[in-house]
Amino acid sequence: MKKKVIVIGGGAGGMTCAVQLRKMNKELDITLIEKGEYVSWAGCPTPYFIAGELPFKSVVHYQPDYFEKELNIKIEVNCKAERVDFDSKIVEILKNSQRESIYYDILVLSCGSTPIIPNIENLRDSTDGIFRLSNGEDAVKIKKFITEKEPVNAVVVGTGFIGIEMIESFRKLNMSVTAIEKADEILPFLSEKLKAPFIKKMEEKGVRIITGSGVKKVIYNSNNTVIAVVLDSGEEIKTDILLLSIGIKPNIELLNNSGFKFTDKNRVITDKYMRTYIEGVYAIGDMIYIKNSIKGIYENVALGDVADKQAIIAAANICGEKREYKGVNGSSATSFFEIKTAKTGITLKEAEQLGYKAKYINLKVFTKNPGFSDSKKAEIEVVYDEEDGVVLGAVMVGYESVAQFIDIFSIVIYKKIRIEEFIDFDFCYSPTNSTVWNPLLALYRKYMKAED
Ligand SMILES: Cc1cc2nc3c(=O)[nH]c(=O)nc-3n(C[C@H](O)[C@H](O)[C@H](O)COP(=O)(O)OP(=O)(O)OC[C@H]3O[C@@H](n4cnc5c(N)ncnc54)[C@H](O)[C@@H]3O)c2cc1C
Numbered sequence: 456m457k458k459k460v461i462v463i464g465g466g467a468g469g470m471t472c473a474v475q476l477r478k479m480n481k482e483l484d485i486t487l488i489e490k491g492e493y494v495s496w497a498g499c500p501t502p503y504f505i506a507g508e509l510p511f512k513s514v515v516h517y518q519p520d521y522f523e524k525e526l527n528i529k530i531e532v533n534c535k536a537e538r539v540d541f542d543s544k545i546v547e548i549l550k551n552s553q554r555e556s557i558y559y560d561i562l563v564l565s566c567g568s569t570p571i572i573p574n575i576e577n578l579r580d581s582t583d584g585i586f587r588l589s590n591g592e593d594a595v596k597i598k599k600f601i602t603e604k605e606p607v608n609a610v611v612v613g614t615g616f617i618g619i620e621m622i623e624s625f626r627k628l629n630m631s632v633t634a635i636e637k638a639d640e641i642l643p644f645l646s647e648k649l650k651a652p653f654i655k656k657m658e659e660k661g662v663r664i665i666t667g668s669g670v671k672k673v674i675y676n677s678n679n680t681v682i683a684v685v686l687d688s689g690e691e692i693k694t695d696i697l698l699l700s701i702g703i704k705p706n707i708e709l710l711n712n713s714g715f716k717f718t719d720k721n722r723v724i725t726d727k728y729m730r731t732y733i734e735g736v737y738a739i740g741d742m743i744y745i746k747n748s749i750k751g752i753y754e755n756v757a758l759g760d761v762a763d764k765q766a767i768i769a770a771a772n773i774c775g776e777k778r779e780y781k782g783v784n785g786s787s788a789t790s791f792f793e794i795k796t797a798k799t800g801i802t803l804k805e806a807e808q809l810g811y812k813a814k815y816i817n818l819k820v821f822t823k824n825p826g827f828s829d830s831k832k833a834e835i836e837v838v839y840d841e842e843d844g845v846v847l848g849a850v851m852v853g854y855e856s857v858a859q860f861i862d863i864f865s866i867v868i869y870k871k872i873r874i875e876e877f878i879d880f881d882f883c884y885s886p887t888n889s890t891v892w893n894p895l896l897a898l899y900r901k902y903m904k905a906e907d
Pocket of ligand 1: 497498502566
């Protein structure tokens with residue numbers, strides 16, 4: 456009999472895993488269960504879809520029949536996995552108000568995460584103009600609201616990467632935007648120096664940034680439509696659309712219903728093969744905690760590339776290979792209009808907390824020939840261990856190739872390379888692509904005191 460694999464969740468991790476399983480094994484009986492309307496959707500392009508810059512196809516790549524016809528993967532949409540009986544290997548599903556039980560040999564959990572709902576007075580569940588952005592369906596709802604209601608003022612609560620990208624999206628749609636951040640600063644991984652151009656760009660684009668104050672209360676009109684928010688400071692801000700993006704929490708409701716034994720504080724932790732403690736049950740993506748290879752602690756890292764990689768590794772292991780997932784070292788990137796930032800590894804403060812004798816170098820560099828009229832300097836900060844010169848973290852703010860340079864640092868950190876070794880790297884150079892002294896070599900020179 457064919458081995459039966461059930462994948463729960465049709466987002467980044469679940470869909471990638473199902474497709475990879477099919478590529479690796481034509482004989483498996485694969486069923487994917489998704490509680491929402493779409494599968495193979497991507498969260499990352501949604502701010503640009505809402506702004507009208509990317510088509511719907513960039514958000515929802517394929518319809519279910521594509522996977523059924525082309526890849527022989529059975530897709531169940533609008534179908535919620537409610538409980539798993541791990542002893543009998545049965546998933547209980549709810550579809551069209553009908554309950555059903557499906558048997559599995561192998562179960563892959565990729566249930567994702569949900570935005571945290573802030574504690575705000577008078578926040579109603581279902582109302583016009585209040586949104587969270589977590590998936591393709593949310594993106595479609597936000598876009599429909601904007602098209603139909605033509606909001607003029609927007610408030611974005613939370614200035615993480617999703618908040619920042621949505622502020623840009625709303626500005627591109629000509630809304631007047633207020634960003635509200637309860638913490639005392641935005642982008643806390645950036646030093647004051649690196650943060651300054653980012654904030655300047657936000658102000659240039661007309662964004663009002665309020666830090667150190669949360670939203671206390673929401674005000675509606677008689678049609679149940681949001682019209683204003685009141686801040687902790689007492690200030691009232693008019694708004695026609697309110698986006699709540701204060702962070703996410705892993706989706707573990709299914710596991711709570713199924714008697715899953717969490718190792719620590721409701722955290723799902725797998726081994727390096729993406730296996731949970733239950734035989735035949737794998738877990739990947741936003742719903743799990745993974746090891747940060749520098750900090751040595753488990754963190755919830757909600758990133759699409761991380762989920763995809765874990766999906767490939769889980770699929771390989773299900774198909775009998777022994778592939779290990781090596782964890783993360785904290786790489787991520789975002790942008791606001793033309794200004795970009797990316798980071799990897801740890802900050803100076805984190806390095807000091809971890810007991811490193813840490814130092815940092817700050818460097819302003821061009822990323823292509825400075826003679827071009829559009830050439831602008833980028834700024835990099837690199838944290839290293841003073842004792843051996845091993846790089847611990849890097850962060851960059853600039854206009855071009857920012858994530859690509861930080862990716863090089865990610866490899867440097869992963870391989871525990873010393874700044875002194877940068878001179879051994881052979882980089883590309885042409886005036887449109889780089890500078891003769893690649894930023895890493897410029898950093899080497901500064902480190903070796905060859906340059907101020
Ligand atoms: C606006 C936005 C921007 C982002 N930008 C980036 C970026 O630039 N770079 C980056 O790396 N990442 C980004 N991400 C994060 C990325 O989208 C997620 O990390 C990724 O989607 C996680 O994949 P996943 O499979 O773990 O979960 P998801 O993709 O969230 O998929 C989980 C799926 O499981 C379904 N599900 C949950 N419970 C059940 C159940 N009981 N039964 C059936 N189905 C269930 C859900 O409906 C969902 O479709 C962004 C996310 C958002 C929202």
